[in-house]
Amino acid sequence: MSDIFENLKEAILDGDEDLVVEYVQQVIDEKIDPVAAIQNGLIKGIEELGARWKAGEAFLPDVMMGADALKTGLEMLDPIVAESGATGGEAKGKIVIGQVAGDIHDIGKNIVGALMTAAGYKVYDIGIDQPAESFLAKAEEVGAQIIAAGALLTTTMAAQKAIVDYLKTKNLREKYKVMIGGGPTSQAFANEIGADAWAETADEAVALCDKLVTK
Known part of the structure; x- marks a missing residue:
């Protein structure tokens, strides 16, 4: 079984969407644990690709292709995860995730969303920009507890503050936990804008969700 995970990882590293579809279909057909396929295959691949990019061993087009392949794989597996109760039956909580206004970078968001799904949350991804x-409308529609907003540009960080401020104007600030993340953000910035949590990595984001939901 580790072979299929390795194949998925390599397909992400190669940015080969067709191969990802083929291997994910194999996971589905052979009833292999979809959460394990996400964590040990797809996520491992995108994390390694991200590390290569940081080290200058991969280029942005490589990362974008890998991210597209990841997205395709997740779209195939997410319904299986939900249906199989692989998340442990009832979801731990509901999270609305998206990139803030002006921000069109979704690789990090996709990884965080995938890990949250794998960790047992029902994740509603509203996309980029x-x-x-939009964050509040979706949260109200699905009954979410957490709003997770990513910003990868210094110029879009203000849009994270806008979410907190908007919730206040609607007298709904206490109803939702707001988590922010993204390259230029920090704990200091989260404190400054009044967000409930800040995560530097996808793993941290999941751990913080666990804390926020149990509060």
Whole structure:
């Protein structure tokens, strides 16, 4: 079984969407644990690709292709995870995740969303370049507890503050936990804008969700 995980990882590293589809279909057909396939195959691949990019061994187009392949794999596996109760039956909680207005970088968001799903949360991904209104509308629609907003540009960090401020204007600030993340963000910035949590890595984001939901 480790072979299929290794194959998935390599397909992500190669940015080969067709191969990802082929291997994910194999996971589905052979009833292999979908959460394990996400964590040990798809996520391992994108994490290694990210490390290569940081080290200058991979280029942005490589990362983008890997991210697209990851997204395709997750879209195939997410319904299986939900249906099989691989997340442990009832979801731990509901999370609305997205990139803030002006931000179109979704690799980090996709990784965080994948890990949250694998950890047992029901994740509603509203995509990129989303205003505060969209985060709240989705959270209200699905009954989410957490709003997770990513910003990968210094110029879009203000849109994270806008979400917190918008919740206040609607008298809904206490209803939702707001988590922020992204390259230029920090704990100091989270404190400054009044967010509930800041995560530097996808793993940290999941651990913080566990804390926020049990509060």
